[in-house]
Amino acid sequence: MEERGNISIHTENIFPIIKKFLYSDHEIFLRELVSNAVDATQKLKRLSAIGEYKGELGDLKVKVSVDKEARQIIVRDRGIGMTAEEIKKYINQIAFSGAVEFVEKYKDKPEPNQIIGQFGLGFYSAFMVADTVEIVTKSHQEDAEAAHWVCDGSTEFTITHADKEDRGTNIILNIAADSDEFLEEARIRTILNKYCKFLPIEVEFQDEVINNPNPIWTKQPSELTDEDYQNFYKELYPFSEAPLFWIHLNVDYPFNLTGILYFPKVKNDFELQKNKIQLYSRQVFITDEVKDVVPEFLMLLHGVIDSPDIPLNVSRSFLQADANVKKINTYITRKVADKLSEIFRNDREGFQQKWSDIGLFVKYGMLSDDKFYDKAKNFALVQNVEDKFFTLDEYREHVQANQQDKSDNLVLLYTTDEEKQHAFVEAAKDRSYDVLKLDNMIDSHFIGMLEQKLEKTTLKRVDSETIDKLIEKETSQDSILSEEEKTSLKEVYEKAINNQHMHVSIEPLSPNDSPVIITMPEFMRRMKDMSRTGGGGMMFMGNMPDTYNVSINANHPINSRILKAKDENKEIIAKQAFDLALLSQNMLTGPALTAFVKRSVELIEKE
Numbered sequence: 001m002e003e004r005g006n007i008s009i010h011t012e013n014i015f016p017i018i019k020k021f022l023y024s025d026h027e028i029f030l031r032e033l034v035s036n037a038v039d040a041t042q043k044l045k046r047l048s049a050i051g052e053y054k055g056e057l058g059d060l061k062v063k064v065s066v067d068k069e070a071r072q073i074i075v076r077d078r079g080i081g082m083t084a085e086e087i088k089k090y091i092n093q094i095a096f097s098g099a100v101e102f103v104e105k106y107k108d109k110p111e112p113n114q115i116i117g118q119f120g121l122g123f124y125s126a127f128m129v130a131d132t133v134e135i136v137t138k139s140h141q142e143d144a145e146a147a148h149w150v151c152d153g154s155t156e157f158t159i160t161h162a163d164k165e166d167r168g169t170n171i172i173l174n175i176a177a178d179s180d181e182f183l184e185e186a187r188i189r190t191i192l193n194k195y196c197k198f199l200p201i202e203v204e205f206q207d208e209v210i211n212n213p214n215p216i217w218t219k220q221p222s223e224l225t226d227e228d229y230q231n232f233y234k235e236l237y238p239f240s241e242a243p244l245f246w247i248h249l250n251v252d253y254p255f256n257l258t259g260i261l262y263f264p265k266v267k268n269d270f271e272l273q274k275n276k277i278q279l280y281s282r283q284v285f286i287t288d289e290v291k292d293v294v295p296e297f298l299m300l301l302h303g304v305i306d307s308p309d310i311p312l313n314v315s316r317s318f319l320q321a322d323a324n325v326k327k328i329n330t331y332i333t334r335k336v337a338d339k340l341s342e343i344f345r346n347d348r349e350g351f352q353q354k355w356s357d358i359g360l361f362v363k364y365g366m367l368s369d370d371k372f373y374d375k376a377k378n379f380a381l382v383q384n385v386e387d388k389f390f391t392l393d394e395y396r397e398h399v400q401a402n403q404q405d406k407s408d409n410l411v412l413l414y415t416t417d418e419e420k421q422h423a424f425v426e427a428a429k430d431r432s433y434d435v436l437k438l439d440n441m442i443d444s445h446f447i448g449m450l451e452q453k454l455e456k457t458t459l460k461r462v463d464s465e466t467i468d469k470l471i472e473k474e475t476s477q478d479s480i481l482s483e484e485e486k487t488s489l490k491e492v493y494e495k496a497i498n499n500q501h502m503h504v505s506i507e508p509l510s511p512n513d514s515p516v517i518i519t520m521p522e523f524m525r526r527m528k529d530m531s532r533t534g535g536g537g538m539m540f541m542g543n544m545p546d547t548y549n550v551s552i553n554a555n556h557p558i559n560s561r562i563l564k565a566k567d568e569n570k571e572i573i574a575k576q577a578f579d580l581a582l583l584s585q586n587m588l589t590g591p592a593l594t595a596f597v598k599r600s601v602e603l604i605e606k607e
C-alpha cells in the first residue's frame with residue numbers, strides 16, 4: 001500500500017512562519033512529542049484497566065534516543081498506537097489544523113515569542129527542528145496493520161505499510177541542517193530534565209530513566225512525611241538550604257490544582273529568589289514565570305504548581321483577566337494565610353523563631369493584599385528592643401497605659417538602628433516607654449500602613465523629637481530660663497553652629513536629659529526613606545539637604561553656665577555641647593571631628 005495525499009488546509013506554507021515565530025523556543029518540540037507518547041501510554045493503561053484492552057501491557061517506558069550519525073531523534077512509546085486512518089484523522093487533520101489555527105491567530109502579533117513560549121503546538125512543532133518527520137505506528141487494536149507516514153512539513157505526505165511487530169508509535173525526526181544542536185546528547189538531556197522530569201510514565205534516555213513519575217504533589221498529604229517534603233525540595237533545588245515549612249495545595253473544584261509551596265530561608269537578594277515556582281500542567285513542565293498565577297507577594301516562595309486549568313495558550317493580559325487564574329490566586333493567598341495562622345496558633349515559639357524569615361512575606365502580603373491583611377493582622381508580629389514578640393493587638397495593649405499622648409493618640413516608638421539611635425532608645429527606656437525594632441527595608445512602608453489601619457495610632461522613630469515631644473503629655477516641664485535668657489542662648493548656639501540646615505530651638509527638658517539633642521523630624525525622614533525605596537512620588541525629596549532640629553535643653557546646668565560665662569567662652573562651650581550631640585549620633589566626622597578633639601584637649605589643659 002502506498003498513498004500519497006494532500007493535507008487539506010488553507011494556508012499553503014505555514015511551516016516557515018512557525019519556524020520564525022518559535023525562534024527562541026525550538027526546544028519545546030521534545031516536550032510535545034514526549035508528552036504525546038506519555039498520553040498514548042496512559043490511554044492504553046486506562047483501556048486495560050476497564051477491560052477494553054486485553055493484551056499484555058509489558059514495559060511501558062517511553063524511550064528517547066539520539067543517533068548523531070543518522071541525524072535522527074526517535075521517540076518511542078508502547079501506547080495505543082494509530083491505524084493509517086487514525087493518522088489521517090489525528091495528524092493530518094487535527095495536528096495540522098491546530099498549527100494553521102495557531103499561525104492565523106498569532107502571525108500579526110508584535111511579540112509572538114512571548115505568547116508562544118507557553119503554547120503547546122503539539123505534534124507539528126517537530127518541524128521546527130526536523131526537515132522530515134516519520135511516524136511508524138501500530139495500533140493496539142487486534143489485527144491492526146502498522147503504518148509508515150512521512151512528511152516534510154509541507155501539505156504533502158505519504159502513507160505506506162510498515163513492518164512493525166510491536167504495538168505503539170515511533171516518531172522519527174530527521175534533524176534539519178540548522179538544528180544540529182539537537183543531535184547533542186547533553187542538549188537533549190537538559191531539555192528532558194527541564195520539561196519531562198516529573199512526567200507520569202517512565203521516560204528513558206540512552207538507557208537511563210530520567211524522570212520521577214510519582215512526584216509527591218500528586219499524592220495525598222496523609223501519605224507523606226516531613227522527610228518526603230524535604231527530600232522533594234532537595235530534588236527541586238539541590239543547592240538550597242532546607243525550607244522553613246511548606247504548604248500542600250490540593251483542590252479539584254472549582255478548578256483543579258495541586259502543588260507544594262515552600263517557604264525558603266530569605267536572603268537579602270530578592271531578585272535571585274524569584275521565579276522559583278515551577279508551573280506544570282498534568283506533570284508536564286510549562287514555565288517558571290508564574291507572575292500572574294501566583295500573587296506578587298508570594299513570588300518569593302519556591303515549589304511546584306500543577307494545574308490543567310491554567311490557560312497556557314493565551315497572552316499575558318488575557319491570563320490576568322482569566323476567571324480561573326483569579327480564583328487560583330485567591331486560593332493560594334488563603335492557603336498561605338491559613339497555614340501561617342495554623343503555625344502561629346499551634347507553635348507560637350517556633351513561629352517567633354521563624355519570624356525574621358517569614359516576616360518579610362507577611363508584611364509584603366499585608367501591604368499588597370487587603371484580604372491577606374485581614375487574616376495576617378492576627379498573627380503578624382512586632383519585636384521590641386528587648387526581643388519580645390507581640391501581635392499588633394498585644395502590643396497596643398502593652399503600651400496603652402504609658403504611651404498615650406494628651407489627645408488620646410497611642411504613640412508607638414521604633415528604632416531603625418539600635419546602635420546609632422542608642423541615646424534616644426535609652427531616653428525612651430528611662431521614661432519606661434517601649435521601643436520597637438523596625439529595621440527591615442520594607443518597614444517604612446509597613447509603618448505607613450499600620451498608621452492607616454490602626455485607629456488613633458502614630459508611629460515615631462525614637463530620634464525624631466526630643467523625648468517630651470515624642471509623646472506629648474498634659475504636664476510638661478517648666479523652663480528655668482526667662483524669655484530674654486532663652487533668646488540670648490539661642491543666639492549663642494546659632495552663631496556657634498553656623499548652619500542653616502540646623503534649626504535651633506530652646507526647650508524645657510529634664511535637667512537629666514542631654515544639654516543638646518539633634519533630631520530629624522519624622523515626616524521629613526519618612527519622605528526621604530520613601531524616595532530612596534522608590535515610592536510615593538517623593539523622588540524630589542531625595543535631593544533635598546538633610547534638615548535637623550537642634551533642641552537646646554533650657555534646664556540643663558551647662559546652658560545656665562553659658563549664659564553666665566564670659567563672652568569669649570560662651571561660643572566655645574556651646575560648640576562643645578553641640579559637637580557632643582553630633583558625636584553621640586555618629587554625625588561628627590572629618591575636619592569638624594579634628595577641631596572637636598583639639599578643642600577638647602585645650603579645655604582639659606585649662607585646669
Ligand SMILES: Nc1ncnc2c1ncn2[C@@H]1O[C@H](COP(=O)(O)OP(=O)(O)OP(=O)(O)O)[C@@H](O)[C@H]1O
Binds near residue numbers: 123124
Ligand atoms: N505517540 C502517539 N501515539 C498515539 N497517538 C498520537 C501520538 N502522538 C500524537 N498522537 C495523536 O495525534 C493527535 C494530535 O497530536 P498533537 O500533539 O498535535 O495535539 P494534542 O496532543 O491533541 O494537543 P496538544 O496541542 O496539547 O499537544 C493527538 O491528539 C493523538 O490523537
